[in-house]
Amino acid sequence: MTPRQPPPPDPEDPKIAELEAKLKRAYRKIRKLRREVAELKGEAIAPRTTGKNRRSHRRNSELSWLGTFLFLIVLMAGGFWVAFRFVKPYILSSQPTVKTPVISPKPTVSPPPQPAAASELTYNVKTPPQLTYSKELQAIADGLVNLAISQKLPTDKLSIYLIDINRQSFAEYRSQIPRFPASVTKLFWMVAVYAQVEANLLPADTIDYDDTCKTDLCQLVKHSDNEAASHILDRLTRTTSTPQNENFEDWLERRYFINRFFRSAGYHNIDVSQKNFPIADLKMEEPERWDLKMRGNPEQPIRNQISAEQAGRLMYEIATQRAVSETASDRMLDLLGRDLNPQVWRRDENNPIAGFFGEGLVDSGVIFASKVGWTSESRQEVAYVRSPDGEIAYILVVFGDSPAYSNNWTIFPRISRFVFDRVKVR
Structure with missing residues (x-):
């Protein structure tokens, strides 16, 4: 029997659609964060800042790194989920299938071979014709x-x-x-x-x-x-x-x-x-x-x-x-x-x-x-x-x-x- 290939993930699966929406929102968030980072970098090359500005800059930098970290977490989680959707059928197909045993004769098409006893009558022509x-x-x-x-x-x-x-x-x-x-x-x-x-x-x-x-x-x-x-x-x-x-x-x-x-x-x-x-x-x-x-x-x-x-x-x-x-x-x-x-x-x-x-x-x-x-x-x-x-x-x-x-x-x-x-x- 030819093994059945696992079906590809359904592009209309609501879970996939939801994940893609989350990813799009994350992309928009990171673009916003990157703009903020660029603006802060622009302030950094201005004349020497005061202590207050330095503390604000550090806070904004920390927020930027935190946003990037969160974005990576979301991206990795989404990637793992999509990969699991692809790999799951293969994992399941590789597991042994447990079936209810069916008692059947062996072999199923003919009775088991039984050699004739020495005293039992057998057909006299022992070999097929040489044609x-x-x-x-x-x-x-x-x-x-x-x-x-x-x-x-x-x-x-x-x-x-x-x-x-x-x-x-x-x-x-x-x-x-x-x-x-x-x-x-x-x-x-x-x-x-x-x-x-x-x-x-x-x-x-x-x-x-x-x-x-x-x-x-x-x-x-x-x-x-x-x-x-x-x-x-x-x-x-x-x-x-x-x-x-x-x-x-x-x-x-x-x-x-x-x-x-x-x-x-x-x-x-x-x-x-x-x-x-x-x-x-x-x-x-x-x-x-x-x-x-x-x-x-x-x-x-x-x-x-x-x-x-x-x-x-x-x-x-x-x-x-x-x-x-x-x-x-x-x-x-x-x-x-x-x-x-x-x-x-x-x-x-x-x-x-x-x-x-x-x-x-x-x-x-x-x-x-x-x-x-x-x-x-x-x-x-x-x-x-x-x-x-x-x-x-x-x-x-x-x-x-x-x-x-x-x-x-x-x-x-x-x-x-x-x-x-x-x-x-x-």
């Missing part, structure tokens, strides 16, 4: 920024991450800034479910689903259902939103497992420990009890945060069969798959195609997998796009952390088409 920066891809990313500008959308609230899978290259725009991810967190919870099933920490039927999509996992990914997501996060962390006879710190330690799972693999400062609301079966429109308490200071609450780069990395690891295992990655990619046929997705009023990347690719014939997020204040999507022959294969992530993106239902389809048309001619 090469591409100026050619960067030109595409820059074009997306210009597209947002042309729509009068705030670019400081925009993050972009683009990976060309075949060329192992990337480009980005503000991709490392942690942003609120909305339902993109469900992509991460899905990966953790498959990891726990393969580690025999969850029953095998946790990942079962069919065309009816009745299971929690299918509802979590296909329909982004918050109730199913609540059940999944409870199972992953051995917690519940309605705890009974538990210690909050123990409960919080278990809930933070999901953060440690990814942070131990280089997903630095990621936070995916908060549930999405509303949750129908809990009759909760917003966080309550310990779900609310874990957010800390309500003026600056801890919220989920993911960077566009982290979302792109996880989708890349799924698409390249590295997440958990080849089999798990293939099954997750199948869950994330979207049918771009308008006759199919338009049947669902809450489909993840309209207003998102898929709508811009309905006639492209691509294989498309994605996870979207949307709130009244933001719009997000991470997607894997591949042509049937595999010549085109890329990951695109866009986070628009502003109501301007939330309310714009054409920008994401236009972004998607812009990228596809330029990647296919590379």
